[in-house]
Amino acid sequence: MKIHGMAAVITGGGSGLGAATARHLASAGAKVAVLDVNMDMARAVAEETGGIALECDVTSDEQAETAIRQAREVHGPARISVCCAGISESRRMVDRNGPAPLAHHRRLVEVHLVGTYNICRLAAADMAAVDPLPDTGERGVLINTASIAGFDGPAGAITYDAVKAAIAAMSLPMARELSRYAIRVMAIAPGIFETPMAIELRQDYIDKMTQAIPFPKRFGQPVEYARMVETIVTTPMLNGETIRIDGGLRMT
Numbered sequence: 412m413k414i415h416g417m418a419a420v421i422t423g424g425g426s427g428l429g430a431a432t433a434r435h436l437a438s439a440g441a442k443v444a445v446l447d448v449n450m451d452m453a454r455a456v457a458e459e460t461g462g463i464a465l466e467c468d469v470t471s472d473e474q475a476e477t478a479i480r481q482a483r484e485v486h487g488p489a490r491i492s493v494c495c496a497g498i499s500e501s502r503r504m505v506d507r508n509g510p511a512p513l514a515h516h517r518r519l520v521e522v523h524l525v526g527t528y529n530i531c532r533l534a535a536a537d538m539a540a541v542d543p544l545p546d547t548g549e550r551g552v553l554i555n556t557a558s559i560a561g562f563d564g565p566a567g568a569i570t571y572d573a574v575k576a577a578i579a580a581m582s583l584p585m586a587r588e589l590s591r592y593a594i595r596v597m598a599i600a601p602g603i604f605e606t607p608m609a610i611e612l613r614q615d616y617i618d619k620m621t622q623a624i625p626f627p628k629r630f631g632q633p634v635e636y637a638r639m640v641e642t643i644v645t646t647p648m649l650n651g652e653t654i655r656i657d658g659g660l661r662m663t
């Protein structure tokens with residue numbers, strides 16, 4: 412699918428990977444809707460990209476329905492959906508204070524897994540209602556954000572690892588289910604990228620991780636994630652899969 416002239420919705424678009432995606436898609440001619448809980452950041456990205464900022468907690472069905480509707484009213488139905496909303500907040504299941512509160516587990520499941528599904532169901536319904544594009548025959552593409560943590564299972568982040576594995580696991584069944592509408596579904600599994608989320612990690616952990624990368628031994632840059640989004644959007648044969656973008660890193 413060509414990017415120019417298409418409407419795109421990007422959750423977590425106010426920061427990090429989502430903001431880089433909004434900038435990159437806008438520079439390629441997309442009309443971007445920046446969905447986030449942090450409206451100051453969403454507005455700044457929207458202003459920079461000529462897009463719109465919409466308040467949306469992805470865990471809320473009502474807020475997501477409203478935001479997707481508002482995006483449709485301004486830009487038309489989105490043919491590109493990119494889910495980047497996320498939190499890290501990893502913790503051990505058991506530490507010296509005893510078991511982790513179950514609310515911690517539930518919160519991560521809500522934001523990542525429920526939130527991604529929530530946006531996908533609404534974006535896919537909008538895509539299913541538009542005409543297929545004359546050049547490729549497709550109606551739209553859903554791109555979700557997993558993590559290599561979902562495959563490599565580092566300790567101390569069981570719930571985060573599990574929700575990211577679940578997001579990766581959704582790609583194939585979602586692509587199969589939506590194939591009758593000619594909607595593709597892909598996930599990207601980043602390694603360690605230089606965003607506010609990763610910068611909050613302990614410096615010794617960051618150093619250990621970047622040194623463990625075969626090549627290049629550095630943070631991934633958010634624009635590299637955004638270029639992967641571009642590749643997925645513009646390559647119709649990419650469907651039902653999760654692509655690692657990690658310099659060959661395997662977490663231990």
Ligand SMILES: NC(=O)c1ccc[n+]([C@@H]2O[C@H](COP(=O)([O-])OP(=O)(O)OC[C@H]3O[C@@H](n4cnc5c(N)ncnc54)[C@H](O)[C@@H]3O)[C@@H](O)[C@H]2O)c1
Pocket residue numbers: 422423424425426427428429446447448449452467468469470495496497498499522526556557558559600601602603604605606607608609
């Ligand atoms: N940075 C990395 O190294 C890395 C690696 C692997 C995966 N990821 C994943 O990439 C995604 C983007 O992360 P990032 O590094 O850009 O982080 P970030 O903190 O820079 O951006 C996350 C954005 O999501 C928003 N957000 C949080 N909860 C939300 C909610 N309930 N509803 C709507 N928006 C919400 C935040 O306000 C923020 O703008 C996340 O899913 C993260 O787990 C990041």
